[in-house]
Amino acid sequence: MTDTRNPAHRVDVTFIGRANIDLTIQVPHRARPGRTAKGSPLTVSAGGKSLNQAIAAARHGGQAALIANVGADAWGHHITTTLSGAGVDTRHIRLIPGASTGAAIIEVTPDGESYITLALSPATELTTDDINHATAGLTTQAVVVQLDLPPEPVTTLLSHRRAPILIGNLVPHPHLDPALLQRLDILVVNQHEAAAILRTTTDDPVNAAVALRRLGPPAVIVTVGQHGAAYSHPHGTGTVPAPTVQAIDTTGAGDAFLGSLALDLARNTPLHDAITTAVRTGSHTVQHISAHTPARETS
Numbered sequence: 001m002t003d004t005r006n007p008a009h010r011v012d013v014t015f016i017g018r019a020n021i022d023l024t025i026q027v028p029h030r031a032r033p034g035r036t037a038k039g040s041p042l043t044v045s046a047g048g049k050s051l052n053q054a055i056a057a058a059r060h061g062g063q064a065a066l067i068a069n070v071g072a073d074a075w076g077h078h079i080t081t082t083l084s085g086a087g088v089d090t091r092h093i094r095l096i097p098g099a100s101t102g103a104a105i106i107e108v109t110p111d112g113e114s115y116i117t118l119a120l121s122p123a124t125e126l127t128t129d130d131i132n133h134a135t136a137g138l139t140t141q142a143v144v145v146q147l148d149l150p151p152e153p154v155t156t157l158l159s160h161r162r163a164p165i166l167i168g169n170l171v172p173h174p175h176l177d178p179a180l181l182q183r184l185d186i187l188v189v190n191q192h193e194a195a196a197i198l199r200t201t202t203d204d205p206v207n208a209a210v211a212l213r214r215l216g217p218p219a220v221i222v223t224v225g226q227h228g229a230a231y232s233h234p235h236g237t238g239t240v241p242a243p244t245v246q247a248i249d250t251t252g253a254g255d256a257f258l259g260s261l262a263l264d265l266a267r268n269t270p271l272h273d274a275i276t277t278a279v280r281t282g283s284h285t286v287q288h289i290s291a292h293t294p295a296r297e298t299s
C-alpha cells in the first residue's frame with residue numbers, strides 16, 4: 001500500500017512487529033474451571049502491540065510506519081483500514097494470501113486488568129526478507145522492534161543500524177541472544193518481563209532497570225502500570241510516578257507509553273521529559289475502553 005502524502009518515505013518512527021485482531025469482552029470475573037461466565041458483547045478491533053504503538057505515535061501528531069504481516073482476509077483488510085484511518089504509513093503491511101490474520105482473546109475485569117491470549121498464525125510472522133525489503137531506503141529517526149519476533153529477523157534487524165535511535169520492546173523470548181541487547185539504545189520492558197530476563201523476582205523496578213543495563217542497553221525503562229515507570233540511563237536513575245486515575249481497561253497502556261516515548265525521542269525530546277509524557281499517555285489510555293490511545297491531551 002502506498003502513502004501518497006509522504007512520497008519521500010521519511011517517517012519519525014518505524015514500528016516493527018505484529019498486528020492482529022483483538023476480540024475483547026468485559027467480564028465481571030474470569031470463568032472458574034468447569035464453569036461458564038457471561039460477559040459483555042464482543043468487541044472486534046485492530047490490535048497487536050506494534051499496531052497500538054504506531055497508532056499512539058500517529059495520534060500524537062507523528063509520522064509513523066508499521067512493518068507487519070497479516071492475512072489477506074477480512075481481518076487483515078480491517079487492520080489496514082484502521083491504520084490508514086489513523087494516519088499510519090501502511091506500505092509495509094504485507095497481506096499474505098491464504099494466511100489467517102492472528103487474534104488476541106482479551107478479557108477485561110472490572111478493575112481494568114486485561115487477560116490476553118494470542119492465537120497467531122506462523123504464516124504471518126515477519127521474515128528476514130520482509131525486514132530487509134521494508135527497511136531498504138527507509139529514512140526514519142527511530143525504530144521500535146518487538147523482540148519476541150522469530151530470532152532470525154530480529155538478529156538481522158539488530159545487526160545493521162537502521163535508525164539513529166533503536167528501541168527494543170521485550171516480551172521474553174527463549175531464543176533471544178542476550179548479546180543482541182547490547183545493540184539497543186533503549187530497552188523498554190514491564191516488570192514481569194524484566195523479572196523474566198533477569199531470572200529473578202524483584203519488587204524494585206529501579207533495581208531491575210539498573211540490573212538490565214548491565215546486560216548492555218545504555219538506557220532501560222521498566223514500566224510499572226499504575227505506578228508509572230522506573231529508568232536507568234547514563235545521566236540518572238529514578239522513577240516517574242503516574243497520576244492517580246480510574247482504570248477501565250489497561251489493554252495497550254504499555255503500547256501507548258512506547259508510541260509516545262518513541263515519537264518524542266525521535267523529535268529530540270530529552271529522555272526524562274519523554275518518559276514523563278509517556279507515563280501520562282499510558283494513564284490517559286487506561287481511562288478508555290480500547291487498546292488505542294486517544295489523541296494527546298493538550299493540558
Ligand SMILES: OC[C@H]1O[C@H](O)[C@H](O)[C@@H]1O
Nearest residue numbers: 047048049104251252291
Ligand atoms: O498490548 C496489548 C496488545 O497485546 C496483544 O498483542 C493484543 O493484541 C493487544 O492489542
